[in-house]
Amino acid sequence: ETGVTQTPRHLVMGMTNKKSLKCEQHLGHNAMYWYKQSAKKPLELMFVYNFKEQTENNSVPSRFSPECPNSSHLFLHLHTLQPEDSALYLCASSQDGRKLFFGSGTQLSVL
Amino acid sequence: AQSVSQHNHHVILSEAASLELGCNYSYGGTVNLFWYVQYPGQHLQLLLKYFSGDPLVKGIKGFEAEFIKSKFSFNLRKPSVQWSDTAEYFCAVIANNNAGNMLTFGGGTRLMVKP
Secondary structure, X not given: OOOEEEEOOEEEEOOOOEXXXXXXXXXXXXXXXXXXXXXXXXXXXXXXXXXXXXXXXXXXXXXXXXXXXXXXXXEEEEEOOOHHHOEEEEEEEEOOOOOOEEOOOEEEEEO | OOOEEOOOOEEEEEOOOOEEXXXXXXXXXXXXXXXXXXXXXXXXXXXXXXXXXXXXXXXXXXXXXXXXXXXXXEEEEEOOOOHHHOEEEEEEEEEEEOOEEEEEEOOOEEEEEEO
Protein backbone atom coordinates (compact mmCIF):
# COMPACT_ATOMS: atom_id res chain seq x y z
CA GLU A 1 0.00 0.00 0.00
CA THR A 2 1.72 3.17 -1.20
CA GLY A 3 -0.72 5.69 0.28
CA VAL A 4 -2.01 6.65 -3.16
CA THR A 5 -5.42 5.23 -4.07
CA GLN A 6 -6.90 5.23 -7.55
CA THR A 7 -10.42 4.36 -8.59
CA PRO A 8 -11.72 2.66 -10.58
CA ARG A 9 -9.16 -0.08 -11.27
CA HIS A 10 -10.71 -0.83 -14.64
CA LEU A 11 -12.91 1.29 -16.89
CA VAL A 12 -14.51 0.55 -20.23
CA MET A 13 -16.15 3.47 -22.01
CA GLY A 14 -17.53 4.40 -25.38
CA MET A 15 -16.23 7.30 -27.40
CA THR A 16 -19.23 9.48 -26.51
CA ASN A 17 -19.15 8.78 -22.77
CA LYS A 18 -18.00 11.09 -20.01
CA LYS A 19 -16.18 9.50 -17.11
CA SER A 20 -13.74 10.54 -14.41
CA LEU A 21 -10.73 8.92 -12.82
CA LYS A 22 -10.08 9.64 -9.17
CA CYS A 23 -6.87 9.73 -7.19
CA GLU A 24 -6.45 10.32 -3.47
CA GLN A 25 -3.20 10.50 -1.53
CA HIS A 26 -2.92 10.07 2.23
CA LEU A 27 0.72 11.09 2.50
CA GLY A 28 0.44 14.82 3.03
CA HIS A 29 2.29 15.50 -0.21
CA ASN A 30 2.04 18.83 -2.03
CA ALA A 31 2.41 17.61 -5.62
CA MET A 32 0.28 15.23 -7.68
CA TYR A 33 0.75 13.83 -11.15
CA TRP A 34 -1.10 12.03 -13.94
CA TYR A 35 0.92 9.63 -16.09
CA LYS A 36 -0.12 7.55 -19.10
CA GLN A 37 1.32 4.12 -19.82
CA SER A 38 0.49 2.87 -23.31
CA ALA A 39 1.32 -0.60 -24.55
CA LYS A 40 5.04 -1.00 -25.26
CA LYS A 41 5.77 2.68 -24.63
CA PRO A 42 7.53 4.37 -21.75
CA LEU A 43 5.59 6.27 -19.16
CA GLU A 44 4.30 9.65 -20.38
CA LEU A 45 3.80 12.55 -18.00
CA MET A 46 0.45 14.28 -18.59
CA PHE A 47 -0.16 16.82 -15.83
CA VAL A 48 1.53 18.12 -12.71
CA TYR A 49 -0.12 19.97 -9.85
CA ASN A 50 1.78 21.74 -7.09
CA PHE A 51 -0.26 23.07 -4.17
CA LYS A 52 -3.44 22.61 -6.27
CA GLU A 53 -2.05 24.73 -9.12
CA GLN A 54 -1.37 23.12 -12.48
CA THR A 55 2.29 23.66 -13.22
CA GLU A 56 2.70 21.38 -16.20
CA ASN A 57 0.52 20.26 -19.11
CA ASN A 58 2.49 18.04 -21.40
CA SER A 59 0.63 18.82 -24.65
CA VAL A 60 -2.32 16.69 -23.61
CA PRO A 61 -5.46 16.86 -25.79
CA SER A 62 -8.36 18.80 -24.34
CA ARG A 63 -10.48 15.66 -24.14
CA PHE A 64 -8.48 15.01 -20.95
CA SER A 65 -9.35 17.55 -18.28
CA PRO A 66 -7.63 17.43 -14.88
CA GLU A 67 -9.03 18.82 -11.67
CA CYS A 68 -7.27 19.25 -8.34
CA PRO A 69 -9.74 20.54 -5.73
CA ASN A 70 -7.22 20.17 -2.90
CA SER A 71 -3.74 18.81 -2.39
CA SER A 72 -5.06 15.34 -1.52
CA HIS A 73 -7.36 14.75 -4.48
CA LEU A 74 -6.81 14.68 -8.20
CA PHE A 75 -9.30 13.87 -10.94
CA LEU A 76 -8.95 13.21 -14.63
CA HIS A 77 -12.17 13.94 -16.50
CA LEU A 78 -12.55 12.08 -19.77
CA HIS A 79 -14.80 13.14 -22.65
CA THR A 80 -15.08 11.94 -26.26
CA LEU A 81 -12.01 9.79 -26.04
CA GLN A 82 -10.53 7.85 -28.93
CA PRO A 83 -9.62 4.16 -29.03
CA GLU A 84 -5.93 5.12 -29.04
CA ASP A 85 -6.47 6.64 -25.59
CA SER A 86 -6.81 3.14 -24.19
CA ALA A 87 -3.98 2.81 -21.72
CA LEU A 88 -3.06 2.56 -18.08
CA TYR A 89 -3.43 5.88 -16.27
CA LEU A 90 -1.29 6.28 -13.20
CA CYS A 91 -1.52 8.84 -10.45
CA ALA A 92 1.47 9.74 -8.31
CA SER A 93 2.27 12.14 -5.51
CA SER A 94 5.44 13.60 -4.06
CA GLN A 95 6.64 16.14 -1.56
CA ASP A 96 8.37 19.06 -3.28
CA GLY A 97 9.02 17.02 -6.42
CA ARG A 98 11.04 14.42 -4.59
CA LYS A 99 10.42 10.66 -4.62
CA LEU A 100 7.23 9.63 -6.40
CA PHE A 101 4.63 7.38 -4.83
CA PHE A 102 2.40 5.68 -7.37
CA GLY A 103 -1.17 4.45 -7.25
CA SER A 104 -2.16 1.13 -8.77
CA GLY A 105 -3.49 2.72 -11.91
CA THR A 106 -6.73 2.64 -13.88
CA GLN A 107 -6.79 0.40 -16.92
CA LEU A 108 -8.90 2.29 -19.47
CA SER A 109 -10.39 0.74 -22.57
CA VAL A 110 -12.12 3.00 -25.10
CA LEU A 111 -14.45 1.20 -27.48
CA ALA B 1 -1.75 -9.78 -6.71
CA GLN B 2 1.46 -8.93 -8.46
CA SER B 3 4.13 -7.07 -6.55
CA VAL B 4 7.54 -5.60 -7.23
CA SER B 5 10.24 -5.54 -4.56
CA GLN B 6 13.32 -3.37 -4.50
CA HIS B 7 15.24 -4.60 -1.51
CA ASN B 8 17.77 -1.79 -1.35
CA HIS B 9 16.00 1.34 -0.15
CA HIS B 10 19.14 3.46 0.17
CA VAL B 11 22.52 2.87 -1.46
CA ILE B 12 25.60 5.01 -0.94
CA LEU B 13 28.59 4.52 -3.23
CA SER B 14 31.77 6.31 -4.06
CA GLU B 15 32.47 7.39 -7.62
CA ALA B 16 33.80 4.62 -9.86
CA ALA B 17 32.24 1.92 -7.69
CA SER B 18 30.10 -0.71 -9.36
CA LEU B 19 26.36 -0.66 -8.89
CA GLU B 20 23.75 -3.37 -8.71
CA LEU B 21 20.18 -2.61 -7.66
CA GLY B 22 17.87 -5.53 -7.05
CA CYS B 23 14.36 -5.91 -8.45
CA ASN B 24 12.15 -8.96 -7.96
CA TYR B 25 8.57 -9.40 -9.04
CA SER B 26 5.88 -11.89 -8.19
CA TYR B 27 4.08 -12.92 -11.33
CA GLY B 28 4.50 -16.13 -13.29
CA GLY B 29 3.19 -15.08 -16.66
CA THR B 30 4.49 -12.87 -19.43
CA VAL B 31 5.95 -9.61 -18.19
CA ASN B 32 7.41 -6.41 -19.55
CA LEU B 33 10.06 -4.86 -17.34
CA PHE B 34 11.31 -1.29 -16.93
CA TRP B 35 13.80 0.74 -14.96
CA TYR B 36 13.03 4.43 -14.50
CA VAL B 37 15.21 7.11 -12.93
CA GLN B 38 14.14 10.29 -11.18
CA TYR B 39 16.92 12.84 -10.80
CA PRO B 40 16.51 15.41 -8.01
CA GLY B 41 13.85 17.93 -8.97
CA GLN B 42 13.08 16.23 -12.27
CA HIS B 43 10.48 13.88 -13.67
CA LEU B 44 10.78 10.19 -14.39
CA GLN B 45 12.96 9.10 -17.29
CA LEU B 46 13.14 5.67 -18.84
CA LEU B 47 16.53 4.02 -18.40
CA LEU B 48 15.81 0.76 -20.17
CA LYS B 49 13.09 -1.76 -20.88
CA TYR B 50 12.69 -5.45 -21.63
CA PHE B 51 9.87 -6.88 -23.72
CA SER B 52 11.39 -9.97 -25.28
CA GLY B 53 14.58 -11.31 -26.82
CA ASP B 54 18.04 -10.93 -25.31
CA PRO B 55 17.59 -10.92 -21.52
CA LEU B 56 20.58 -8.59 -21.12
CA VAL B 57 19.28 -5.13 -21.89
CA LYS B 58 21.45 -2.08 -22.50
CA GLY B 59 20.07 1.31 -21.53
CA ILE B 60 21.14 4.91 -21.52
CA LYS B 61 24.08 6.33 -19.57
CA GLY B 62 25.89 3.02 -19.33
CA PHE B 63 23.17 1.16 -17.43
CA GLU B 64 22.19 -2.41 -18.16
CA ALA B 65 19.80 -4.91 -16.65
CA GLU B 66 19.45 -8.65 -16.85
CA PHE B 67 16.13 -10.47 -16.90
CA ILE B 68 16.43 -13.83 -15.15
CA LYS B 69 13.07 -15.50 -15.54
CA SER B 70 13.82 -18.37 -13.16
CA LYS B 71 14.60 -15.90 -10.40
CA PHE B 72 11.83 -13.42 -11.25
CA SER B 73 14.50 -10.74 -11.21
CA PHE B 74 15.51 -7.73 -13.30
CA ASN B 75 18.53 -6.24 -11.56
CA LEU B 76 20.03 -2.96 -12.71
CA ARG B 77 23.80 -2.64 -13.07
CA LYS B 78 26.43 -0.09 -13.93
CA PRO B 79 30.16 -0.90 -13.86
CA SER B 80 31.30 2.53 -12.68
CA VAL B 81 28.95 5.12 -11.18
CA GLN B 82 29.34 8.86 -11.36
CA TRP B 83 28.25 11.59 -8.99
CA SER B 84 25.57 12.54 -11.57
CA ASP B 85 23.93 9.13 -11.09
CA THR B 86 22.61 10.30 -7.72
CA ALA B 87 18.86 9.78 -8.08
CA GLU B 88 15.87 7.63 -7.21
CA TYR B 89 15.59 4.43 -9.25
CA PHE B 90 12.29 2.63 -9.84
CA CYS B 91 11.75 -0.84 -11.20
CA ALA B 92 8.37 -1.43 -12.84
CA VAL B 93 6.60 -4.47 -14.22
CA ILE B 94 3.67 -4.86 -16.57
CA ALA B 95 2.06 -8.24 -16.21
CA ASN B 96 0.09 -9.20 -19.29
CA ASN B 97 -2.92 -11.02 -17.99
CA ASN B 98 -6.61 -11.40 -18.65
CA ALA B 99 -7.43 -8.53 -16.31
CA GLY B 100 -5.52 -6.11 -18.45
CA ASN B 101 -1.98 -4.82 -18.43
CA MET B 102 -1.36 -3.50 -14.94
CA LEU B 103 1.83 -1.58 -14.27
CA THR B 104 3.30 -2.01 -10.83
CA PHE B 105 6.20 0.02 -9.47
CA GLY B 106 8.68 -1.05 -6.85
CA GLY B 107 9.19 1.20 -3.85
CA GLY B 108 12.28 2.82 -5.33
CA THR B 109 15.95 2.87 -4.38
CA ARG B 110 17.69 6.09 -3.48
CA LEU B 111 21.25 6.12 -4.79
CA MET B 112 23.74 8.62 -3.49
CA VAL B 113 27.14 8.78 -5.14
CA LYS B 114 29.84 10.53 -3.18
CA PRO B 115 32.38 12.50 -5.23
